Amino acid sequence: MDMTFKGAARRLDDLDLPKLGALIGVGEDEIHAFIDVETTGHGFDALGRPIILFEPHVFFRNLSGAKRAQAVAAGLAYQRWGQTPYPRDSYPRLKAACAIDETAALKSASWGLGQVLGENHIAAGYSTVQAMVEAMKADEELQLLASVNFIKTNRLADKLRNHDWAGFARGYNGAGYRKNAYDTKLADAFRKWSRIKDTPWPQAAPPAPSVPIQPPKPATPPDASQRLPTPAAKQGFWAALFAILKAIFRRK
Incomplete structure (x- = not known):
């Protein structure tokens, strides 16, 4: 990892x-409020x-043995969460933690627009936490997609859609959400964004109605008059027969 x-x-x-x-x-508006x-x-x-x-505290639970002891000593x-204040910049601690155990360290940070915890990389749509972090570095759209995947996986979409702010906050941030008045x-953020005009979203055009394919019409059978030989056909037949007989008699 870079x-x-x-x-x-x-x-x-x-x-x-x-x-x-x-x-x-x-x-x-709901997505704006969330981020x-x-x-x-x-x-x-x-x-x-x-x-x-x-x-x-997440790093602690992702370590054991000598690595945990080293991380605690450092x-x-x-x-337990909240034992000491967090510094303004988390990166020095993250880099030091990576020197002890990179995977455990990356799992112990919350990332991007939706602050998806690295431990939740599977729910966010990534097989490894390293793959999730690479996506977080690349694009805010991918950061937000990771949050959307997490919301889907944990069945929180209905709570967000129904503006059950407390239910969503509990599912996304845990039981201690009230300490930060997350709900x-x-x-408040949703009310603010509700008063602002949304970006038009061009929905996909509805599919054209299917037109049933008509089977080909069977050929019209000829009527009786068409099946009878015409006068011209009759004349041609007799002329050909006469020519054959004339040739036979000449040989005799």
């Missing part, structure tokens, strides 16, 4: 929000790295 954590750092475009929201049946509360609407920091939050891991912030 320890600069820099990639293409592509930003969202106008259609990404309604397009990705449609995957879980919600509108642009506003998670990361104030930005997926990359001033250096072009994904916004992250390194969680020492102040990078502890057993209230979601409701």
